[in-house]
Each structure stands twice: as C-alpha cells, then as structure tokens.
Amino acid sequence: MADLFETGADTAKAATGPRPLADRLRPKTLSEVIGQEQVLGPDAPLGTMLAAGTLGSLIFWGPPGVGKTTIARLLADETDLHFVQISAIFTGVPDLRKVFDAAKHRRANGQGTLLFVDEIHRFNKAQQDGFLPHMEDGTILLVGATTENPSFELNAAVLSRSQVLVLERLDLADLERLAQRAEKELDRALPLTGPAREALLEMADGDGRALLNLVEQVMSWSAPDKLDIDALRTRLMKRAANYDKSGDGHYNLISALHKSVRGSDPDAALYWFARMLEGGEDPRFLGRRLTRMAVEDIGLADPQAQAVCLQSWETYERLGSPEGELALAQAVIYLALAPKSNAAYVAYKAARKSAKATGSVPPPKHILNAPTSMMKEQGYGKGYAYDHDAEDGFSGQDYFPETLERTAFYAPVERGFERDLKKRVEYFAKLRSKR
Missing domain, CATH: 1.10.8 (Helicase, Ruva Protein; domain 3)
Structure with missing residues (x-):
C-alpha cells in the first residue's frame, strides 16, 4: 500500500521510462496553467489567497482534464506544503489513518501537508467526517476534486470548512x-x-x-x-461526450431540455434531446420526462399534448431503437410549439397546501349521502340541490367545508384551450354570484 500515496518527489523518482506527452507538459508553475482565469487570476479566489498568504481548504469542481490535480500540486509548491495525493476509489479507512498519522508527524517537525483527494465525492459520510478534526487542527490542508455537484455529494460539514472553486472545460x-x-x-x-x-x-x-x-x-x-x-x-474516433447518466451531466441536460421546451424553442429542445441520446440516455426516461413537461408546463392549454407524449412513448416501445426515437423527437417539437400554461399545476399545489393546512375538516352536510335514517336525522343530504334540476344545469351551491371560505385555486390563462376554460370559469362565477 506504500505506493498508494503519491507525492511530487515520488513521481519524479519513478519517472525512469518514457513519459506520456500529458506528463511531460505538466505545468511547473501556476502561471503556466492554461485556462481557469476565473480561479487563478490576480483578483480571482486563488490569486487573492496566495497574495495574502491565507490558503484554506478547497474543493475543485469541474469536468475531467481541466487541471484539478495539476493546480493542487502547484499550490503545494507555492505554499511549501508537502503534497500527498490519494484517490477515494482506492483508499479505505486504514489508509486514511496512515495519511493522517504521517501528516501529524510532519506537522510536529514543522511542515504542513496539502492532501489532494481525487474523486472525493466517492467517500461515504463517515469517511468524509474523518477529515474534519484534521482540517480543524491544521494537520492537513484539504484540496478535494470532484466531477459531481459538491452540494449534493459532500457533507455540509466539509463544505462549510472549504471553499468550492468551479473549474471550466477548456475552450x-x-x-x-x-x-x-x-x-x-x-x-x-x-x-x-x-x-x-x-x-x-x-x-x-x-x-x-x-x-x-x-x-x-x-x-x-x-x-x-x-x-x-x-x-x-x-x-481517430471522436471522444465520447462527457455524460454520466446518474450524475450532473444527466440533470444539467434534462434541465436544459425542459427549459427549452418551456421557452417554446423547438430547435434548442431538439439539440438537448439529441445530446442526451448521444450520451446514451435511456429513451424511456426521456418519454417519461416529456410527459411530465406536458402535464406541468402545457396542461390544459393543450390537453392533446399529454396524449401526444403517451403515444410517442408507446410508439418507441413498439418500434425500439433507432426508429422509435423519431416519435419522441416529434413529441419534443409538439411540446415546444404548444401553448404554455402552468395554471393547473399551480392550482394543484395550492389545493394540496390548503388540504394539508385544514386537516380533517369534513365536507358540508348537504353534499353527504344519507343511506340510513340516523344519518338523515343528523342532517346529511339536507338542502342539497340537484344540479340537473337547476336552471342552466348549475345550482351554485358551495361545496367547500363550512369552516373554509371559498378559494379560487385555478386561474386559467389566455392561451390555447385554456382561453375557453377561462370563459367557462368566469361564466360559472357570474352565475354563482347571482344564486
């Protein structure tokens, strides 16, 4: 396990054979790093920290191949800290103890340790918690690297003691x-x-x-x-796109697709849809999400949108790949160009909130059935007006609980089919006010 913990000196001694070009071109100073000006510039976070001599624990968040390891190694050189690199994939609790013990020994001899943890998000909560006391007493200066969103993958305690720096793909x-x-x-x-x-x-x-x-x-x-x-x-084969079906790439691209549909941009929506397919996304997942978009962002402005999604999803299931994806692409275009309304979605959430707040309030007695004589004696069904017997087929009775004021949850918009529904809502409200 001795070779698990890599240091700059160890690497130099071990480099006796042919070295890959990427290793030969590894920057010797921070000024040689290409890109990442938003992090390394004079007024950027790292530039400011180094100028003030107050480097703190850091989390580098960014895609592969943008310099996370290189920058960490050069930070150790700039601050005269001993550089130790470990990978969360290959490091267990006993290995971490050895790292911390060695860092304590170094600290007792007057030298600090910059501990670079690659793929830090792969450590579980208990392992991440193990860093805290050594960060707090100065035994280590932690620099973690992750391709995943730290706010989702790292403990709040680790994040509170670190500054997250975002490294960007090279242009x-x-x-x-x-x-x-x-x-x-x-x-x-x-x-x-x-x-x-x-x-x-x-x-x-x-x-x-x-x-x-x-x-x-x-x-x-x-x-x-x-x-x-x-x-x-x-x-040469084109490098596979950076897309993890269970990670940030997955959620970023589905968010881009959803917002493009919501923004009525069929071209952008098709692009993000295609990006997800190229990345290996399951078309069934896309069928499910497209149906959700129809329900959430189009709703009753175009009731047909939901049916289009379900039909395209079913078509994919029957045809399979690659022909079935075309049906889903047609659904993407239909949704992007459909009139948009979240009125039903907003009304649903408001009704759920009201239902949660009012608890077990019973319905008014006049709309309760009375199958027994005792229930009739209690007033169940008394005063109920049968709408089909009323003028215009509308009685105008109040169906809310007696202790709850009538609330308007649904407010249709002046778009698509909801324009007609808005007229109906206003029509019944007018009749209700008269009766």
Missing part, C-alpha cells in the same frame, strides 16, 4: 494554446490541414488531457502530406 482557444505547446515540446508541427486541426481540437471536447493524448497519436503516424478532416476522422 477552443485554450486547446489551441495547448496544441502549440505540444508542438514546441515535440519540435514538430501537427501534420494536419487547418480544418482538420480544428476538428482535432473539437474531438477533445474541452479536455486538455484528452487533447494531448490525441496529439500524441497523430504525431506517431507516418503522413507524408497533411491530413484532411476525412483522413483524420478515419484514423
């Missing part, structure tokens, strides 16, 4: 700078045409480490002439 300009740095290191230009070079950067999908791996592959080819896009794509 094309950042990736181009990284590619140029690789060409300088290899003393050779990429054998690609301009468009093929752009395609290579896009294949990396914002991941610097992935780009350097791609560059290393391209540089290993024997290509007498520059390769065009077709030749590049023939030799």
Whole structure:
C-alpha cells in the first residue's frame, strides 16, 4: 500500500521510462496553467489567497482534464506544503489513518501537508467526517476534486470548512494554446490541414488531457502530406461526450431540455434531446420526462399534448431503437410549439397546501349521502340541490367545508384551450354570484 500515496518527489523518482506527452507538459508553475482565469487570476479566489498568504481548504469542481490535480500540486509548491495525493476509489479507512498519522508527524517537525483527494465525492459520510478534526487542527490542508455537484455529494460539514472553486472545460482557444505547446515540446508541427486541426481540437471536447493524448497519436503516424478532416476522422474516433447518466451531466441536460421546451424553442429542445441520446440516455426516461413537461408546463392549454407524449412513448416501445426515437423527437417539437400554461399545476399545489393546512375538516352536510335514517336525522343530504334540476344545469351551491371560505385555486390563462376554460370559469362565477 506504500505506493498508494503519491507525492511530487515520488513521481519524479519513478519517472525512469518514457513519459506520456500529458506528463511531460505538466505545468511547473501556476502561471503556466492554461485556462481557469476565473480561479487563478490576480483578483480571482486563488490569486487573492496566495497574495495574502491565507490558503484554506478547497474543493475543485469541474469536468475531467481541466487541471484539478495539476493546480493542487502547484499550490503545494507555492505554499511549501508537502503534497500527498490519494484517490477515494482506492483508499479505505486504514489508509486514511496512515495519511493522517504521517501528516501529524510532519506537522510536529514543522511542515504542513496539502492532501489532494481525487474523486472525493466517492467517500461515504463517515469517511468524509474523518477529515474534519484534521482540517480543524491544521494537520492537513484539504484540496478535494470532484466531477459531481459538491452540494449534493459532500457533507455540509466539509463544505462549510472549504471553499468550492468551479473549474471550466477548456475552450477552443485554450486547446489551441495547448496544441502549440505540444508542438514546441515535440519540435514538430501537427501534420494536419487547418480544418482538420480544428476538428482535432473539437474531438477533445474541452479536455486538455484528452487533447494531448490525441496529439500524441497523430504525431506517431507516418503522413507524408497533411491530413484532411476525412483522413483524420478515419484514423481517430471522436471522444465520447462527457455524460454520466446518474450524475450532473444527466440533470444539467434534462434541465436544459425542459427549459427549452418551456421557452417554446423547438430547435434548442431538439439539440438537448439529441445530446442526451448521444450520451446514451435511456429513451424511456426521456418519454417519461416529456410527459411530465406536458402535464406541468402545457396542461390544459393543450390537453392533446399529454396524449401526444403517451403515444410517442408507446410508439418507441413498439418500434425500439433507432426508429422509435423519431416519435419522441416529434413529441419534443409538439411540446415546444404548444401553448404554455402552468395554471393547473399551480392550482394543484395550492389545493394540496390548503388540504394539508385544514386537516380533517369534513365536507358540508348537504353534499353527504344519507343511506340510513340516523344519518338523515343528523342532517346529511339536507338542502342539497340537484344540479340537473337547476336552471342552466348549475345550482351554485358551495361545496367547500363550512369552516373554509371559498378559494379560487385555478386561474386559467389566455392561451390555447385554456382561453375557453377561462370563459367557462368566469361564466360559472357570474352565475354563482347571482344564486
């Protein structure tokens, strides 16, 4: 287990064989880090902390390949802290004890420890709690890295003692700078045409480490002439999109799809729908969520929307992939262009809130059935007006509990079919006021 805990010195000693390009180009100082100006700039959080000499525990949240490990290692160099790196995937409680004991020994000898924990969200609550006393007494300065939303995955106690810094995927300009740095290191230009070079950067999908791996592959080819896009794509497979069906990518993209539908943008909605399919999302999940959008955001403004979703979902079940996805795509377009109303949704929530607040208040006696003579003696059903016998088929009676004032939960909008429902609501309200 001795090799589980990696330090900068240990890595340098171990690097006796050929080193991958990504390792050779690892920045030596924070100023060499490409991208992440929102974190590393002079007025950004880390820049401010380092200038003040008050570095605290941190959580780096961001996608793979954006520099989380590198920045943590360089922070240790900048602050003269001993760097220790562990992965939550391979580290158990006994291993953590060894790390903490070694850090205590170092602290007794006058040196602090920066403990970098990769995939920190994979530690359970008890393991995360184990960091707290060592963070509080200064034994370690914790720097955690996670690709998942810390507010969902990390304990509140750990978050309260740390600052969360968001690291962003590298944009094309950042990736181009990284590619140029690789060409300088290899003393050779990429054998690609301009468009093929752009395609290579896009294949990396914002991941610097992935780009350097791609560059290393391209540089290993024997290509007498520059390769065009077709030749590049023939030799290289596009990197799979960063999408975890149970993680942040899943929830971010379904949120984007839902809001695009709500915003009546069929093109954006189709894009996010396609992104989820490309990421491997289960079309059945999308069928379920589309139906929810129809109920929540369209409602009675277009009652047909719900039926379209159910039919498309059923069509997918009968056809399967890939033909069945087209039915779901049609539902996406229908929902985006349908008139929108959440009036029924708002009314439902208001009614539930009122029902919860009023508890066990009984219905008024005049609308209760009286199958026995005793119930009739108690007044059950007395005074009930049969609506079909009333003028216009409407009695105007009050059906709320006797102790509860009449409440208007449903307020239809002036859109779609709810425009007609609004007229009906107003019509019955007018009749009710007369009777």
